[in-house]
Amino acid sequence: QSVLTQPPSVSAAPGQKVTISCSGSTSNIGNNYVSWYQQLPGTAPKLLIYDNNKRPSGIPDRFSGSKSGTSATLGITGLQTGDEADYYCGTWESSLRAVVFGGGTKLTVL
Amino acid sequence: QVQLQQSGPRLVKPSQTLSLTCAISGDSVSSNSAAWNWIRQSPSRGLEWLGRTYYRSKWYNNYAVSVKSRITINPDTSKNQFSLHLNSVTPEDMAVYYCARGDGDLDYWGQGTLVTVSS
Numbered sequence: 001q002s003v004l005t006q007p008p009s010v011s012a013a014p015g016q017k018v019t020i021s022c023s024g025s026t027s028n029i030g031n032n033y034v035s036w037y038q039q040l041p042g043t044a045p046k047l048l049i050y051d052n053n054k055r056p057s058g059i060p061d062r063f064s065g066s067k068s069g070t071s072a073t074l075g076i077t078g079l080q081t082g083d084e085a086d087y088y089c090g091t092w093e094s095s096l097r098a099v100v101f102g103g104g105t106k107l108t109v110l
Numbered sequence: 111q112v113q114l115q116q117s118g119p120r121l122v123k124p125s126q127t128l129s130l131t132c133a134i135s136g137d138s139v140s141s142n143s144a145a146w147n148w149i150r151q152s153p154s155r156g157l158e159w160l161g162r163t164y165y166r167s168k169w170y171n172n173y174a175v176s177v178k179s180r181i182t183i184n185p186d187t188s189k190n191q192f193s194l195h196l197n198s199v200t201p202e203d204m205a206v207y208y209c210a211r212g213d214g215d216l217d218y219w220g221q222g223t224l225v226t227v228s229s
Contacts, residue, residue, distance in 0.1 A: 090157075
């Protein structure tokens with residue numbers, strides 16, 4: 001069972017918007033930055049969002065991140081079929097001195 | 111551009127030691143601003159961070175509680191790489207293993223190595 005809680009799956013139609021939630025506690029999300037990763041089938045995870053809401057170079061502004069208290073949210077607008085992937089949140093867990101991840105959310109673009 | 115290239119055996123016998131290496135290009139294992147991580151992924155455990163090594167005037171390591179008694183992560187400054195050693199493996203250690211750079215945010219990842227534990 002993962003330290004961070006994500007919904008197992010979300011779906012939406014092409015062109016629509018979707019949000020993916022990530023719930024934690026004060027010892028992880030509440031006091032540390034959150035990252036989001038996209039994992040396409042058969043590939044390594046790719047950093048999408050860091051420091052709660054920053055995008056690495058090359059990541060389109062269709063992807064956004066936010067954090068409030070002990071929860072974080074990934075937003076994707078203008079959905080494309082190429083966005084179908086697994087999405088993971090991650091952060092530092094202060095009590096364990098460890099990186100922790102959510103269980104992942106499978107995005108289906110209908 | 112940072113690149114991480116993993117190498118090592120893909121088949122390990124139960125009770126033996128799993129050893130993987132991650133060669134770094136475009137950065138230094140001795141960087142004062144980076145950390146060098148190992149993560150694994152399996153259907154049953156999802157993404158699981160195993161540990162990291164980093165240099166801040168001296169070398170430090172952090173390890174996941176789940177593997178702390180069995181894991182060692184070592185830097186090799188002469189080859190600009192770092193390694194993972196996980197001893198006393200069982201079938202539960204079968205997974206895709208990744209190396210990654212990051213001090214919190216993991217911005218560059220290796221290609222992944224599927225390690226099978228079988229006699």
